[in-house]
Amino acid sequence: MWKQIVSSYFSFTKKERTGIFILLILIVLFTLLPFLYPLFSKPKATNADDFKKEIAALKIQEQDTAHRYVQRNYNEDNEQPYNQPSEKNYYNKPSKGELFYFDPNTASAADWQRLGVREKTIATIQNYLAKGGHFYKPEDIGKIWGLHPDEVQRLQPYVQIAARENNIPAKNYNNPPFEKNKPAISMIDINTTDTSALIALPGIGSKLAQRIINFRDKLGGFYKVEQVGETFGLPDSTFQKIKTRLSAGSGNVKQFNINTATLDEMKAHPYLRYNIANAIVQYRAQHGNFSSVDEIKKIMTVTDEIYSKVAAYLTVQ
Structure with a gap:
């Protein structure tokens, strides 16, 4: 019985045996093909001189790119200063201008050229003065569009600004600015005030004002200003701003x-x-x-x- 079963599964015709034989040959051929391929394919010869030339060309290109961008004048936020124009070929080259004392309000175009300032920047300065602009202190030249920081640093020690032509003396920026007399601050008695007076204080709205009044009524009055700071919802920063405007000196508290x-x-x-x-x-x-x-x-x-x-x-x- 078993022989019949085995023979029924493993008995082939002549065509089937031929097909199996061809299939086995193809399997073996494709299995060995990757190993046989190098025998029929010859690698191309590499020219070492050409390779060295390409490496040298890449190094030259890298140096040229670094030279173009490394000296661009950017700040720490990778942005150019507002008073410096964006120029493709700007480099920090030392100026060849002559240094001498000058007044930027009266200096001519020739004077600026002697100082080593570029023509476009000179045109900007003259346009600014023609429209009524004026330099009041040496530091003002730093606001000139197109005048780079290194040029400002070089020229600023030589700036001498004279009094204006209408006999108004030049501004003295060393003196403290004039301060108007501030109006006297009115004090608020926290034991007699109402919400309208409290709302006028900085940082106090209608809700906080009403809370302060309610807290005062529950206590029976304030005997010192610091008690206002205990009001629910009143930030300490706000209390520190207003406490100098408060007083608690009107009579005794309720006992x-x-x-x-x-x-x-x-x-x-x-x-x-x-x-x-x-x-x-x-x-x-x-x-x-x-x-x-x-x-x-x-x-x-x-x-x-x-x-x-x-x-x-x-x-x-």
């Missing part, structure tokens, strides 16, 4: 009696809140009325910081 005040009355104060107000009431119930305000410091929850803030609002009478 309440810690021997008669209820828990609700005391906890409504921003500096007491519930835990401290409740401790004061419990201490009063156990030990009797307070004989002085500083007795509340015997309560553990009343720290020195809390006492220093709230003491101005408390009384025992």
Whole structure:
């Protein structure tokens, strides 16, 4: 049985055997072809002299390119200065001009040429003066379009600007500028002011102004200017700007009696809140009325910081 199965799969006709034989020959041929190819292909001869010439030409081209761009006058941001024109063939060549003292407001075209300034730049200067322009100080020549920084540095020590023709003395830039008398700044009493006066302060809008007033009412008044800085939502930078305009010198703040005040009355104060107000009431119930305000410091929850803030609002009478 097995012989019949094997013979049925491995028995071929004459044409099939011929096809298999040809297929095997082609497989072997294509497998060996990459190894046989070098035997039939001869490499081209390389001329070493031509190769050396090409390398030399590339080096010359690289040096020429570097020479064109390395001396371009760019700043640290890879941009040309605003007062320097963009020229394809600009190089930092030393000027051959003659140096002498000159007034840029009266110097002629010949004088500028003697100084080594280019013709286009001279035309720019004369056009500027013709339209009413004027140089007031030696540093002003640095604003001339087309006058490069190295030229400005070379010419500036030789600039001498005379007084103007209408007998107005030349400007003295060494003197401090004249300052107008500033109007006196009006002070704002933070215990009597309203929102309109606060809104006039820098950085204070209607919401912040109303918050300051509400905070003042809950406290019972401010006893020092620094308390305004505790207003919710008021940036410290804004408070530093306005505190010199504020004062807190109008009368005493509103006080309440810690021997008669209820828990609700005391906890409504921003500096007491519930835990401290409740401790004061419990201490009063156990030990009797307070004989002085500083007795509340015997309560553990009343720290020195809390006492220093709230003491101005408390009384025992």
